[in-house]
Structures are given as structure tokens and as C-alpha cells.
Amino acid sequence: MPISDLIQLMREKAEAVQAVVVKIKTLKEAFQYTLDLTRRQGGTSMVAMGLQNQELNLLEEACKTADINFLKPPLRLHANDIHTALTAVDWGIAETGTLVLDSSSEDVRIATMLSETHVALLPVSKIRPDVTVLENEINAVLKSDDSTYYAFITGASRTADIERVLAIGVHGPQELHILMMEGNRE
């Protein structure tokens, strides 16, 4: 499948489960989007997972300027305070609009589970057409001797437990934003 079709399918399927999908070009743009979103929602804090030190420094600076509290691990100490979590994810699965994220780090889990809004950073080069293509990758993780907590995330948390009416945002994040990044992290 050509990459443009993959991106389009990923977008359609993710939007079908109420994710917000945005195309971005640079990491800087991703930071800006996340800060703007946090402010717009009245949030005052954010965390970031899966970024390199240099990138984290840049983000921290940007947070200062935007007057957003940049929370640092261990995140258990901030369990009740995380508004936005920006996380780089491992893969995207276009067929279902799914994000794949190795969540073995407790901080990654807390960020993606306890935040109000989850912003996922997905390089378009990491989008795969369907889950069967990733079978070997997932198996490599599961079959290694290490312990692991491996997650597929598709849309925000949801329930239909009351009268079968769909409600978004139960115990997990209330919104999921996917930033599809073309090109490298510049």
C-alpha cells in the first residue's frame, strides 16, 4: 500500500473512534500543538515520554514560556496532576487506527493512563497496514525473557455500560490526539 494511502487509512480509522488526527512536520510543531491544546483545555501541566534528553530540554523551555508545568518522572508522585501526556509511540496500525506502545516503563503507563489528554507522536514511517505485519515484532518483545507491558491503544477510553450509550473518557484519557509526523525529528 502506498504511504499516502496508509496515512489516509490510519486517519480514517482513528477518527472513526473519535481520535483527533493532525499532520505535522517537525517536533517543534508537535510541542507547539501540545502546549496550545493544553492551554485551550485549561490544563496547567504536561509530561513527555519517549523523547531524547535534548528534545526534552527544548520542550521544558517551551513549557516555561507557555506557563505550563512540565512534570518529571517518577510520575507516580504526580498521579493526580497530569493534564497532558505527550508520548512517542512505536507503531501505527492503519487497519484499525491503532497505536502500539511498549509500556513496560511505569512512567509511560501512568502518563498514558492517568492523563486527561493523550497526545501521541507517530512518525508516518511507522505506520503499518495491519497487525499481521507486526506479528514478529510483537512476538520478539513477548518472547524475550524480560517482563513487559505492551499496549495497543485505539481511540480514547470508552464505555457503553449505561443504556448502551457511547461515552468517551471513562477511566483513561478523555481525548486522544495523534500527531502524524512526516520527516525526521528536527
Place this chain on the structure above:
Amino acid sequence: MIKTAQDIKSYKKQLKEALCDQFLRTALDNFNTAYRENRSAVYEGIDFEGIKKEIAAGKDAALPKLLELFEKFKAHAEAAGVKVHTAKDAKQANEIIAAIAKENNVKKIIKSKSMTAEETFLNDHLEKEGYRVTETDLGEWIIQLRKEGPSHMVMPAIHLSRYQVGDLFEKVTREKQDSESIDKLVKVARKTLRPAYLEADMGISGANFAIAESGALGLVTNEGNMRLVTTLPKVHVALVGYDKLIPDLKTMLKILKVLPRNATGQAITSYVTWIKGAVECSASPSNRKIIHVVFLDNGRLTLAEDPVFAEALRCIRCGACANVCPVYSKVGGHKYGHVYIGAIGLILTLFYHGRENDRAIVKNCINCQACKEVCPVDIDLPHLIKKTYRAVLDQDGKTPVKNILLSKVMKNRKLFHFILRHAYLVQKPLAKNEPMIRHLPHFFEKEHGFRSLPMITKTPFRDQWKTIRPHVVRPKYTIAFFAGCAVDFIYPEQAAALLNVLQKYDVQVEFPMNQTCCGLPALMAAEEDTAKEVALQNMKAFKPENYDYILTLCASCASHLKHNYLKIFTGDADVPANLKLFTDKIIDFSSFIVNVLNVSSEGFKATKKKVAYHSPCHLCRGMQVTNEPRKLIELAGYDYVKSKDEDVCCGFGGSYSIDFPEISAEILKKKLDNVEAADAGILVTDCPGCVLQLRGGMDKRGGKIQVKHIVEILAENKIRNIPG
């Protein structure tokens, strides 16, 4: 607390109460329709039939080696820091988990949804031991607060309205709630439960999969609570049935294609999670999660070896068998299961919770086959329900009088037909010169009066045969006609219409006089020996090698003769020699006319009469015949008008409508409402049983729509001389 009726009398009382719950009825009725619509959309482009056969084969291959899979899982999981336990029964599982709590100085426990924990009544045990247990799945939390069991395996609180939930949340939070807004109610759970995750020392989950080759658990969820339950507390305990063991990731991914689609109409759930080993956890002194997996036997390992019932262990708990069940949609899960709900619940209850809890509910299957069709792992649920009923009767050691009489009469064709002939005389005064019996005498309970009843005919078809037997000079086909009791003794005019139609197409019809009831009523009463005896009599009466087909106008007879005959002789030492030949020749009326005779519209007058269609359960699901009757209506010159839920049961189900008349009446009511909304003058179907139910109901409600067998509208509209 769960109070499942242990005898039929108290069960019927409970059913009456459930039928009066207007919210429940409307909610579940809407769900039944909406679910089927959503489901077909989400399966678009997916080979459901292919995948389900694959999964079933995979599960069947895994069942004989569950212990082998367990050992593999254990080795991998323990290498990654898990402590693996085995529990032979519910009590032992609960004790193991309580001991883990004690050992880790646990006070508060949070739980995510687990049917296996419901099965063992784990919460009751832990609470007795002094632990505070909080359910976190929204539906589970609601029913925990109400001290109820789940009424659905996927949506445990589906029986409640937003107002009931709002009132409950007001009590819990001591704050006014806006019950109109479901969104706001959901946020109450979010806000109220958040601290519970952080305060708890132990989280308990179930698992959808235990993957042997890696020692990882697989969990499929939507709300995000399971992720919190397995992340925040220092201890995680997963309670897992042995049946959740699968060999590899490939198997899980295959099942993942059908589980969310069948369960909730989603292509995938919000979260799919793999957990292996002791992952990082800063709440634990070692900074590693204290993780235990408890495998529950509770009868599973014995069940896995059972030649008949092992199939039930394929179940992946999608809940779809309840979603499509017309009975569930009338009475709800609290009256249609014990812990496990729906068709699979009627089966598993016997094995996991004993015959006392299954004794009454297991009778409440109308055998419409909707569950079998929707099951993503190809469990023959209606068949197993009857097998379960038999097992309950055997364990109880009592045979109901009805069964004794039925067996005695059915095994003896002459006696059976003698009784039917004399029924004509008995019923005559009841009809009071009207064409149908509209008022039952007082010794019948009033709930049987929901439909007018047809008269047993004065001259059954078998007595007319000699005089009306047609002679075709140069027959293109020779068929044997299997009349079935309803056509023979109630509606011989349907058989006459058949002869009339077939003669014009040069089909020679034979009617073997020694044929008797197909035997389905015996099988429905779990009297398999009687069903076999009757089958043997029929196979003796017919000489299949002499006919091109054996044709019947009754969908139930057809699917019983074709499929159940093979099933009931499975595993027998002396299978009747002509069994395969006999079953291969069975055909229904519409398929014969459309596919064999290839009739064209030329033989029929074009009329503008609008015709609605009811698709009999045993034709569309039993015989997999769906297009032919609809095509035939059009071919015969009528205007086919679609109506809602055409393939949903009419509520007849043979003796079901006598055993559970109030439920039958409600299913019928919805069917007739849908038909009346369709603007048709005639309703046709291709089963005399459905005709009996639909015509009786239509007459009783004073409806204007005529109910006919499809053969009748063909005969009525046929041009005398067929061109060519």
C-alpha cells in the same frame, strides 16, 4: 445476590416479573435489533464463516493439551517473575487469592471485570476475609453497589436505566446527579474511583488469553480501568480459567478479529494489553510488581475431555449468544443464566454451578438457532443446551410426565395418529362453529390465550392421499413428500397446494404412508432415544434411492431430517445404512422450485399484491436457505415488501410456546408489529409451525393481514397451462 430459580414453578414466577419490567423490555428489544445491524456493518469484508471454523479448529486442537500449554505458560511466566498457582475449584481459587492478600499485608483491593471472578464469587470471599473490594468497570461497579450479579457478560448493568444509575450515584456520592446526562454519570465513576486505584494495595483482573509460548496474558478492554488496576497497586493477581490458554500470539490475533466485533460491534477495543512478568512498579518495595496468576479448573479439565461438551470450552465470552436471543431480549440476563448468561450460560451453569441452578433455566431455549449462527467459535449451542437438559434430567433421576407420555406416544405411530384423529372430535365443541379455536376452556391457564388455535382437520392428508394422488405421465422428477404432523393433521390444504403446483411442472409425488413425526419434539424434550426410534421408522418408510428428492413444507422437519438425523446417530455402532442417502435428499419447497425446477415468472399472473415474508428459524439458519423464498415471492408475481427483523423467531418453537406461553406471546407480538408496519396484505412463510403461530396471533389481534404458507400463494397465482 444471585437467586436463580431451582424449580420451574418459581422460575415462571420470576419470568412473569421480568416481563413486567417495561424498561428492560424496551432496552433489550432495541438492543437485539441494533446489535444485529451494527454487527453486520463491522464484519463487512471479513470472512466470518472462514475465521470461525479456523478458531474452532485451533481451540479443539488445544483442548486435549491444556496441561501441556499450562506448563509452557508457567515456565515462561515464572522466568519473568510471575508466581503461577492452580486451583481445583472456586473455593481454592478464592483462598489462594486471599492468602496472597494476607501475605502482602493488603487492605484495599481494586478489581477489573472478570467473569471468572464472578464464577468463583471472589468478592464475597474477600469481603468476608475483611478486605475492601472495589469493582472499577463502570457496569460492574454499578451492580456491585446494587448487590446484584451481572445481567450480561459484556455489559453487566444493561438491565438498568440511567435514572436507576443516577439514583444510585446520588446515594453513593451524597450529591445531586443529572441522570439525563449519561456523560455526566460516567464522569461520576471516573472521579469517584480515581482515588481507589491509588489507595489500593492489590489489583485483580481476569484475562482473555494466556499465551503459552511466551507466558504473557492478553487482555481486551475499553474503559481503561484494567490498565490502572494492573499498574498502580503493588500486587497484581490475574484469575484465569484453563480454557483461556492458547498456544501462540497468532491464535490471539485471530480471535481478536472476532471478539470485539461480536462483543460490542467494534473492529478493536480501545485497549489491547499484553502483560508478562514482574514489570516496573514503584509501589512495590522491590520496584517490581508482585504478580500472581491463578489458573482455575472448577471442572474445566474434565469438560475438556468430554466428547460432547468439550466444545463449550471454546467460548471466548463475547456475549453475542445473549444479544441475538429472542428469549433473552424478553426476560434479561438475571432470568437467563446463573452467573454466565445467555445460551452458553444455560450450558456452563450445569458444570460450574450445579444442576440445581440449571434445572429451570435450561428449559428456556426456543431453539431458534440465532446463537449458533452468531457464535464466533462455532459452538452448536442449541444442540448442547438440549444435551445439558438431558444431563440435568439424568442427574435429577426424574423424568417429567410429559416426557414419559411423549416418548410412549411418539414411538408408536398408530397410537400417535389415533390420538390426533380423535383430537378432532374433542376440539370440535371448542371452536363453536368458527374456523379457529378462539377461546380456550377454563382449565387452560389464561396465558395460553395469546393466539387462536387451528382445528385438527377432519380428514388428514394421509387419508386424502389415495383420492388426490396425482399421476404424471412423463415425470421430470420423482419426489417423496414428507408431510410432517402439522401439514398432515392441521393444514392438509398446504399439501394439496403443493400437489397442485408440482403437477404443472411434471413432478411425480410419492407419499410413503408409514412416515411419522420427524422426531424433533422428542429431541427438544431431550428424549434422544425416542428421537432415534422415530428417525429409524422414517428411514424405513422412505426408500431414498427411488426419489430424486425428499421434499417437505416444514422448515423444522427439513432441518431436523437433514442435520439432526446425522447428529443423533453420531458415534453409534450401527448407523442406519441409508442415513446419508436419506439426509442428502432432503429439500425444502422454495429451494426445490427455484434451484431444481428453475421456474420462471411465466407460469404466474403478475399481481400487485404486497407480500411480507417471515423467515423461519429452521429454514434461514437450520437449512441456510435465505434467498430462494424471497425470490420465489417475486417470481410468483407478487410484490415482496421487506419488514424489520424478518429472520427473528416468531415465538413458536413447537412445545416451547406451550411451556412458556407468555414469552412466546411477547416474541410474537414484536414480530406482528414489525409485519404490520410493512404495509403488506399477505404474510407468507415456509413452515406450518410458523403459520400456526403467526395466523393465530394475527387472528387474535384482529389484524387484517392474511398469513399463508408460501406454497399457497403459488397455487393461487398459478396460470393453468404453463407455456412450453
